[in-house]
Amino acid sequence: MDYKNILLHVEAPVGTITVNRPDKLNALNAAVMAELSCALDEMDSNDAVRVVVLTGAGEKAFVAGADIGELAKMQPFSGRKDSSYGQEILFKIEQLGKPVVAAINGYALGGGCELALACDVRFASEKAKIGLPEVTLGIIPGYGGTQRLSRIVGKGRAMELVLSGDPVDAAEAYRIGLVNKVTPAADLMKTVREWAERLATRGPMALRLAKAAVQKSLEIDLRDGCELESSYFGMLAGTADMREGMTAFLEKRKPAYKGQ
Ligand code: COA
Numbered sequence: 001m002d003y004k005n006i007l008l009h010v011e012a013p014v015g016t017i018t019v020n021r022p023d024k025l026n027a028l029n030a031a032v033m034a035e036l037s038c039a040l041d042e043m044d045s046n047d048a049v050r051v052v053v054l055t056g057a058g059e060k061a062f063v064a065g066a067d068i069g070e071l072a073k074m075q076p077f078s079g080r081k082d083s084s085y086g087q088e089i090l091f092k093i094e095q096l097g098k099p100v101v102a103a104i105n106g107y108a109l110g111g112g113c114e115l116a117l118a119c120d121v122r123f124a125s126e127k128a129k130i131g132l133p134e135v136t137l138g139i140i141p142g143y144g145g146t147q148r149l150s151r152i153v154g155k156g157r158a159m160e161l162v163l164s165g166d167p168v169d170a171a172e173a174y175r176i177g178l179v180n181k182v183t184p185a186a187d188l189m190k191t192v193r194e195w196a197e198r199l200a201t202r203g204p205m206a207l208r209l210a211k212a213a214v215q216k217s218l219e220i221d222l223r224d225g226c227e228l229e230s231s232y233f234g235m236l237a238g239t240a241d242m243r244e245g246m247t248a249f250l251e252k253r254k255p256a257y258k259g260q
Helices: 030-045 076-095 111-118 133-137 145-153 155-164 170-175 185-200 204-217 222-236 240-250
Strands: 006-011 014-019 051-056 061-063 100-104 107-109 121-125 129-131 181-183
Touching: 006 030, 014 030, 014 185, 030 076, 051 061, 051 111, 051 185, 061 100, 061 111, 076 111, 100 111, 100 185, 107 111, 111 129, 111 145, 121 170, 121 185, 129 170, 133 155, 145 155, 170 181, 181 185, 204 222, 204 240
Parallel strands: 014 051, 051 100, 061 107, 100 121, 107 129, 121 181
Antiparallel strands: 006 014
16 A cells, blocks of 8 residues: 555564654544554564554654544534444454554544554653543544543543543553553653564464453453463464473573464
């Protein structure tokens, strides 16, 4: 695909997707969403990429939301369709067979917050402001925000954020568990890269199934979840990665995983 609103950078083992509309604070219009969808597929199928980082271009914003110019034109049926379409793209992040880390370098509002919520882990710069201001525009979050936020920070805090529409700063986001780590702005990408590189030393097949198992944990009951865990555990026993990981330990060397 010929990307116009997204930058794709692969520096193995990390692949970075940057939403690149800084003059509009990286707002998600239809073109960005279509490109994001393709970029996620590309990262998923590129074996050199073990961990994906998602961030926004410029100094100010991760993503300041869905494009309000486009939202303003929606009608009931098109609104429903756009919401479902966006949700499916964010599901791709959860279903991607490798970890996805959000590097929140500034405003993560509305659809930007929802994008970060769909990522597996969120690192934020001290300058980040995160929230779901949709009610201030007379709408509600439409890319899964009402559902994922409560799963991450609990129902009470999710209600507070969704009903008020007020953003939180990075320190508060960390306090309530909305982000995993906060760094000085200048250190964000370096910190994310270092962490991603650490993940990339882990068994790729194990990462894939560990992610899938944790994803399912809040959707199914404990007994079914544990059964799924046992299946994945057993599946990994048939992989070359498992043999390599255990042999490397016994031979006192670092494992060289192939993702097989
Ligand atoms: N959709 C479309 N355009 C957006 C946008 C969005 N969600 N967020 C920012 N922009 C555009 C602005 O319209 C402006 O464009 P212009 O220069 O052509 O006028 C540009 O990005 C810069 O934004 P600006 O508002 O001038 O920056 P600011 O520093 O004064 O304020 C924000 C930053 C994030 C507080 C403010 O842009 C904002 O409130 N954005 C909307 C956030 C939102 O409600 N998101 C949820 C949508 S459902």
